[in-house]
Amino acid sequence: MQPRLSLDKDKLKFLLLEGIHPSAVEALKQDGYHQVETHTHAPIGAELIKAIGNAHFVGLRSRTRLTEEVLSQAPKLTAIGCFCIGTNQVDLRAAARRGIPVFNAPFSNTRSVAELVLGEIIMLLRNIPEKNAILHREGWVKSASNSYEVRGKTLGIIGYGHIGTQIGVLAEQLGMAVIFYDIENKLALGNARPMHSLVDLLESADVISLHVPETSATQNMIAAPQIAQMRRGSCLINASRGTVVDIQALVDALESHHLQGAAVDVFPAEPKGNDEPFKSPLVRFDNVILTPHIGGSTAEAQANIGVEVVTKLIRYSNNGSTTSAVNFPEVSLPEHSGKCRLLHIHRNVPGVLARINERFSQAGINIAAQYLQTSVDVGYVVIDVDASASEIALDQLASIEGTIRCRILY
Numbered sequence: 001m002q003p004r005l006s007l008d009k010d011k012l013k014f015l016l017l018e019g020i021h022p023s024a025v026e027a028l029k030q031d032g033y034h035q036v037e038t039h040t041h042a043p044i045g046a047e048l049i050k051a052i053g054n055a056h057f058v059g060l061r062s063r064t065r066l067t068e069e070v071l072s073q074a075p076k077l078t079a080i081g082c083f084c085i086g087t088n089q090v091d092l093r094a095a096a097r098r099g100i101p102v103f104n105a106p107f108s109n110t111r112s113v114a115e116l117v118l119g120e121i122i123m124l125l126r127n128i129p130e131k132n133a134i135l136h137r138e139g140w141v142k143s144a145s146n147s148y149e150v151r152g153k154t155l156g157i158i159g160y161g162h163i164g165t166q167i168g169v170l171a172e173q174l175g176m177a178v179i180f181y182d183i184e185n186k187l188a189l190g191n192a193r194p195m196h197s198l199v200d201l202l203e204s205a206d207v208i209s210l211h212v213p214e215t216s217a218t219q220n221m222i223a224a225p226q227i228a229q230m231r232r233g234s235c236l237i238n239a240s241r242g243t244v245v246d247i248q249a250l251v252d253a254l255e256s257h258h259l260q261g262a263a264v265d266v267f268p269a270e271p272k273g274n275d276e277p278f279k280s281p282l283v284r285f286d287n288v289i290l291t292p293h294i295g296g297s298t299a300e301a302q303a304n305i306g307v308e309v310v311t312k313l314i315r316y317s318n319n320g321s322t323t324s325a326v327n328f329p330e331v332s333l334p335e336h337s338g339k340c341r342l343l344h345i346h347r348n349v350p351g352v353l354a355r356i357n358e359r360f361s362q363a364g365i366n367i368a369a370q371y372l373q374t375s376v377d378v379g380y381v382v383i384d385v386d387a388s389a390s391e392i393a394l395d396q397l398a399s400i401e402g403t404i405r406c407r408i409l410y
């Protein structure tokens with residue numbers, strides 16, 4: 001019999017949701033994983049529970065909510081792949097406590113978002129959305145009013161991470177002055193200038209673009225008081241998360257013409273698939289660019305994300321590596337040819353490693369290699385042993401107090 005490198009691949013089910021790019025399925029098949037179920041939409045409720053109930057790996061984008069309740073009904077779930085940047089749709093801590101690492105694609109769609117925002121800055125400052133809408137209704141208003149060059153204007157970026165910095169660099173190429181606000185101390189690229197407070201940024205920019213993650217601190221971070229601090233006639237762009245902007249406050253500011261326009265790609269409530277209607281009080285404003293959460297939806301980004309995230313899931317499945325997991329101790333492991341690899345995930349309490357080593361020593365199991373990493377809630381130990389000792393070793397591991405789960409790679 002050939003030595004097996006991983007659990008029987010034919011028994012492992014991958015569930016890929018929300019129209020993940022076919023490059024993901026292709027990469028899985030090339031590695032010998034053929035049990036792949038795909039859906040184009042984001043299932044909810046009973047449909048989600050049914051689909052995830054017998055899945056070993058699940059892939060999703062920004063819409064599917066993996067709450068503690070959903071995770072509790074996914075007993076076989078081994079790892080989660082977010083085929084996007086944001087991971088707010090998954091209860092990361094609940095996943096970690098169940099021994100489930102979560103992976104994402106931290107920068108495969110960064111450039112796509114940055115390019116969209118750059119285009120929107122030009123469109124908004126030229127008042128193109130409104131002009132475009134008038135022509136679609138067979139009107140004709142040839143006028144330079146409310147139409148400005150971007151050169152010399154100030155772009156304010158809130159959240160100066162991967163996307164924010166890319167946009168800053170690109171905007172400077174157009175002659176814009178760039179200022180930014182971030183809760184972390186960040187290296188300013190080009191001539192960008194950090195602002196000491198959000199208020200400083202709000203008061204100083206002609207266009208403000210949001211690039212923060214969804215957290216409790218960013219919930220409604222742009223509401224009526226913040227919009228009031230923005231310059232009259234300025235524009236707001238949100239391609240981060242729908243919860244970051246208070247939509248009613250934005251509506252009020254557009255109605256009062258305090259803002260010249262806005263571009264919104266993300267919404268507090270989004271349709272779960274392309275066959276569901278989109279409802280928002282913003283639809284009646286000609287001066288608002290509305291896009292269906294496609295900041296990262298380019299052919300290039302999606303194809304790259306498909307391969308990137310699946311590669312992380314495959315590596316975890318085949319070899320136990322958790323490099324770049326967002327909720328889990330990170331371990332980058334060498335191959336284990338000639339040995340049998342055991343993965344032990346436990347509650348991060350004192351003494352687990354000592355107990356493992358004691359048990360192995362008493363059972364006469366020789367440890368060929370051992371790796372340990374911990375995070376707040378979870379400890380992750382990887383142990384390579386001779387194949388002949390693997391079943392005994394697995395039994396020993398499984399009975400250790402604090403064990404969340406253990407797995408064997410052949």
Ligand SMILES: NC(=O)C1=CN([C@@H]2O[C@H](COP(=O)(O)OP(=O)(O)OC[C@H]3O[C@@H](n4cnc5c(N)ncnc54)[C@H](O)[C@@H]3O)[C@@H](O)[C@H]2O)C=CC1
Nearest residue numbers: 085086159160161162163182183211212213239240295296
């Ligand atoms: N519309 C779309 O299709 C896409 C949306 N996104 C969203 O964009 C967000 C940002 O993406 P990246 O730039 O890659 O993330 P990142 O993690 O590289 O940057 C986020 C930045 O925001 C800062 N930040 C966090 N909380 C803050 C706060 N309260 N105030 C000010 N700054 C704060 C962080 O320190 C960090 O520098 C993602 O979390 C995701 O939600 C990402 C990709 C596509």
Ligand SMILES: O=C(O)CCC(=O)C(=O)O
Nearest residue numbers: 061062084085086296297
């Ligand atoms: O492409 C998607 O489905 C979501 C993109 C996004 O919001 C992200 O990458 O965080």
